Amino acid sequence: QVQLVESGGGLVQPGGSLRLSCAASISFFKILAMGWYRQAPGKQRELVASITSASSTSYADSVKGRFTISRDNAKNTVYLQMDSLKPEDTAVYYCNTPPNGRNLGVWGQGTLVTVSS
Secondary structure, eight states, X not given: OOOEEEEOOEEEOTTOOEEEEEEEOOTTGGGXXXXXXXXXXXXXXXXXXXXXXXXXXXXXXXXXXXXXXXXXXXXXXXXXXXXXXXXXXXXXXXXXXXXXXXXXXXXXXXXXXXXXX
């Protein structure tokens, strides 16, 4: 059964950094494109970063230059390094395949990121 477990969230001041991790129990992880999504209170879930199986990356304009997505196929893990955090980055962050990728049929519990002074 596919499982996605996100971790690394917390409370950080504006301008600070966090590194999120997502461990995926998927035997074919290395061939999947993966992404990080976020959902702020009262808003729809949005894709903020994605990485292909070949490690090509793409970012939403709102996080470009501040967030970096990466992956470690040996650990079935995808990461999101978040720098220069802003209050508007406050959200629950989830990992999953991007909308044009394979549908895994599950979501993890997410990890809460709160950016506040």
